[in-house]
Every structure is written in C-alpha cells, then in structure tokens.
Amino acid sequence: MAANGEWWAGYRGWPIALVGGLLAVLASVLIPAAIAVVDDEPKEGATRQVTVFAIQAQRGGKTTEPRLDAIKARLEKLKPGYGFTLLDVSSGSIVAGESAVVSKLANGCKIKTTLTQSADDSGKFEIRCEMSRGKDKPTATRVKTPLNQLFLLEYPLADGSVLLVGIGAR
Amino acid sequence: MRCSEVIHELATPAADRDSSALAAHLAKCESCALWAKRDAQIELLWEATRPESPSAAAWDATWSRVSRSIEPAERVAVGSGRLAVAFRARRFARFGLIVLAQAAAVLLVVSLMWRSEPAPHQVHLAALDRATHLQPASGVQEKLIEIEEGRVVLIRVSSAAQQVVSIASGPAEGGVDDWFVFFNEVEPLASNSVVAMQE
Numbered sequence: 001m002a003a004n005g006e007w008w009a010g011y012r013g014w015p016i017a018l019v020g021g022l023l024a025v026l027a028s029v030l031i032p033a034a035i036a037v038v039d040d041e042p043k044e045g046a047t048r049q050v051t052v053f054a055i056q057a058q059r060g061g062k063t064t065e066p067r068l069d070a071i072k073a074r075l076e077k078l079k080p081g082y083g084f085t086l087l088d089v090s091s092g093s094i095v096a097g098e099s100a101v102v103s104k105l106a107n108g109c110k111i112k113t114t115l116t117q118s119a120d121d122s123g124k125f126e127i128r129c130e131m132s133r134g135k136d137k138p139t140a141t142r143v144k145t146p147l148n149q150l151f152l153l154e155y156p157l158a159d160g161s162v163l164l165v166g167i168g169a170r
Numbered sequence: 171m172r173c174s175e176v177i178h179e180l181a182t183p184a185a186d187r188d189s190s191a192l193a194a195h196l197a198k199c200e201s202c203a204l205w206a207k208r209d210a211q212i213e214l215l216w217e218a219t220r221p222e223s224p225s226a227a228a229w230d231a232t233w234s235r236v237s238r239s240i241e242p243a244e245r246v247a248v249g250s251g252r253l254a255v256a257f258r259a260r261r262f263a264r265f266g267l268i269v270l271a272q273a274a275a276v277l278l279v280v281s282l283m284w285r286s287e288p289a290p291h292q293v294h295l296a297a298l299d300r301a302t303h304l305q306p307a308s309g310v311q312e313k314l315i316e317i318e319e320g321r322v323v324l325i326r327v328s329s330a331a332q333q334v335v336s337i338a339s340g341p342a343e344g345g346v347d348d349w350f351v352f353f354n355e356v357e358p359l360a361s362n363s364v365v366a367m368q369e
Contacts, residue, residue: 016263020266020267027274028274051353070352071348091358139328141312141332142312144317150349152337153324154326166353
C-alpha cells in the first residue's frame, strides 16, 4: 500500500492525526505539571483536625464555667479542692509539620502543639507540645496517641495554680 | 458500647450491628442520643430532597446514544472506491494517534521518573525538619509517651520530669465516655481557628 502511494492520495485524516499528536504532546507536558501541583498540596490522609484547650485550676477557687459541666466531676476528682476556668480553645485542620498555638493563657504562657506524624500503621498520631513562659526554657513533651481521644498535660504555674492543657485530634 | 463506637455505628452502620447495645447506650447517653436525633433528621432531609435515580430504560437509552456516537465508522458501508479510501485514511489516522499516544506515554513515564528523584534541597529540608522536631534545644532526646486506646492520661510536666497518670481507662457507668463527650462539646467552642505555622 505504501509503495504505490495510494493511501497518501486519498488520505484526509492528517488533520485528525496532527491535532491528536498535538493533544498527546500537550498531555505529556500538562499531566506531570498537574501532578506536581497536587503533590504540593497537603495530602488528605495527612490532615488532622487538632483541638487544643487550656483550663486553669485554682486552689480554693469555684467552677462557674458552664462549658465545663460535662467534665466538672472528672476535673474535681482529678484536682480535689480546685476551681476551674476554661481559658482558651483552638481547633483547626493542620498537616504534619504544622503547629497550633494557644496563647490566651495565664502568666504569659504559650502552648505550641506541633503535629509531627499524622497517623502511623496503628492509627495513632504523634504530637509535640511545647510550653513556654517568658524567658524560661520551653518544656517539650512528645506524645503518640489514638485519634478521637483526649489527653491532658499539667503544668504548675508560679502563682500556685495549675494549667491543664487538653489535646485531641480526629 | 462506648460513645465513639456508637457515633461510628450511627455514621456507618455495619451489617452485624448490635441494635440492643446501641439502643441501651442511646437511652443512657444524652450526647449520643442528640447525635442520633440529628443523624436521623439529616437522613429524612436527604430522603425528602434527593433527586430520583434514573430508570433502567433511561440508562439503556443513554448508553445506546453513546455507543452510536463513538462507532460511526462501523456503520459506513465499505463498498465504493472513494469510501474505501476514506476508510483506509481513517484507519491510518487511528494508527497515527496510537503511535503518538504511545510516544506521549513514554514521555510521561520518563518525566514522572525524573520527578521522583528528590532534589538535593528537598532532602536537606526533610532532614532539618526531623531534626527540629525530635531534638530539643538542649540536644537531649525527648522521650516519647505512648497512650493506649481507651485510656485517658494526665501528663504532669515539670522542668525536671514528666509523670504519666491514668485518669480514665474506659467509659463511666452507663457506657458514657465523659472525656469523649467533652471533646465533642469543646471542639465547636474554639474562639478562633488554629494558627497553623509551617516549621
């Protein structure tokens, strides 16, 4: 067929082949570019809804905070003779390597919670919590814990009160 | 049943669900009962507003239209010389497209392989990131505290030591998990969304 050139004479499909070829080349350039853009965005599995809250426990104080009703009994059992105040709550989606900061705390304290591992094979995530106050050296705690489960950190404050920080992720 | 199991069961009902245990928990736990009520309301709303599924006849009609549109060449009678030439030309166009698609696929694979090689600066950043997270300023390795499923712990932190105290190892009486309920209640109280900072 190619020897007598018959197919060239009647060939009218070249515009389709040309357009197809251009599209194929374009796809080979655009698809990797698109993948690169998607790769730069946080992966769905790596995003965690992290919630951090801070409660101040004052010896001899009174718990008047209605938002603490659900755990008032638990807190009183945990710290008998203390009154509790909910200082701040922060919640948001972060990816591994990002931090959640809670700063509306007593005595100029600041809590920086960094998601270091979004989830391992057992479904646990890893978090690093750093508590800093003024010029003191920050105290860091690394915790690996299951999702949908709170844990608490207790920091003694200079005025004799205690700062309770709760952290959980979904 | 624990609160988290009940919420999971309500969200994604399993075939072998223990309905009596579920009902018993809902009767005792106000928080989960409220969740179940909201879940039922959303289900009702969806049933009331969802569009009708297309009938089998509608699907068949759609597929036959699609089939007709993508296979016109098969309906061309290959009889006269002119039609035969057109048919051959179309076959050649298809052949050309296949060759070009294969070339594009090769280009694609090569470019993806090239991309998967980490750039030197990426390796450096990953190492730096790990070092920043796992090593405290003093250079001493931070101890990792691992918490078991279902156990709520309090970690007493002082400058000298960290003491782990278990404060709950399961749901309270009636299967109500107070800390889980509190977690659900405190989450929407967030005055501001988290200030996320990239290391």
